[in-house]
Amino acid sequence: xxxxxxxxxxxxxxxxxxxxxxxxxxxxxxxxxxxxxxxxxxxxxxxxxxxxxxxxxxxxxxxxxxxxxxxxxxxxxxxxxxxxxxxxxxxxxxxxxxxxxxxxxxxxxxxxxxxxxxxxxxxxxxxxxxxxxxxxxxxxxxxxxxxxxxxxxxxxxxxxxxxxxxxxxxxxxxxxxxxxxxxxxxxxxxxxxxxxxxxxxxxxxxxxxxxxxxxxxxxxxxxxxxxxxxxxxxxxxxxxxxxxxxxxxxxxxxx
Numbered sequence: 001x002x003x004x005x006x007x008x009x010x011x012x013x014x015x016x017x018x019x020x021x022x023x024x025x026x027x028x029x030x031x032x033x034x035x036x037x038x039x040x041x042x043x044x045x046x047x048x049x050x051x052x053x054x055x056x057x058x059x060x061x062x063x064x065x066x067x068x069x070x071x072x073x074x075x076x077x078x079x080x081x082x083x084x085x086x087x088x089x090x091x092x093x094x095x096x097x098x099x100x101x102x103x104x105x106x107x108x109x110x111x112x113x114x115x116x117x118x119x120x121x122x123x124x125x126x127x128x129x130x131x132x133x134x135x136x137x138x139x140x141x142x143x144x145x146x147x148x149x150x151x152x153x154x155x156x157x158x159x160x161x162x163x164x165x166x167x168x169x170x171x172x173x174x175x176x177x178x179x180x181x182x183x184x185x186x187x188x189x190x191x192x193x194x195x196x197x198x199x200x201x202x203x204x205x206x207x208x209x210x211x212x213x214x215x216x217x218x219x220x221x222x223x224x225x226x227x228x229x230x231x232x233x234x235x236x237x238x239x240x241x242x243x244x245x246x247x248x249x250x251x252x253x254x255x
Contacts, residue, residue, distance in 0.1 A: 117202025
């Protein structure tokens with residue numbers, strides 16, 4: 001049986017009705033939570049290299065993979081490439097993010113219609129000027145799912161960057177000395193009406209457009225960067241729960 005080197009499973013592991021949809025989480029704990037709490041008849045596909053993947057069914061019966069992408073775009077690019085090779089044609093990223101706008105509050109969700117992709121991995125997929133845009137129909141499904149559940153959501157542009165500290169202009173870390181090009185970058189992005197920082201969506205969106213699969217992203221807001229560099233931990237569980245519920249409801253809607 002052929003299994004892909006990084007994800008640790010292949011087409012032969014996916015059963016008689018193989019899934020074409022994957023829910024992708026950076027955190028392996030979130031991938032496990034989705035499989036155990038939200039999917040029916042879930043089973044472990046692989047935990048190879050810490051990249052946990054699960055096979056299960058949505059409540060409506062549709063088969064789905066809940067997979068871990070790892071932190072950052074380089075790891076995501078490997079996982080997504082191999083998921084597409086096993087037959088995945090729709091990927092919804094469920095992540096966490098930091099808001100850079102006053103009105104985007106912790107506990108809400110951001111649905112990314114496109115991304116400013118300041119990522120080396122994204123540039124390996126397509127040049128910097130190539131648009132990093134989400135699938136419009138899958139994005140609408142996310143919006144409709146949020147509306148139907150009464151979840152506070154924000155639709156807009158996301159900044160996807162490679163580093164959590166320097167790249168997001170955090171100075172409260174081991175390196176308080178930012179490069180000149182990064183000093184003031186958050187204010188620049190705020191003035192461009194960018195909603196949030198995260199680390200994977202831009203590369204995912206470019207891959208979707210280049211490879212020919214539907215890609216979208218919903219993130220729970222766990223930090224309010226207009227007030228503090230630190231995550232608001234008491235809002236994290238609610239934000240993640242909301243992002244998961246929006247993603248799964250959209251998956252049921254999206255054919």
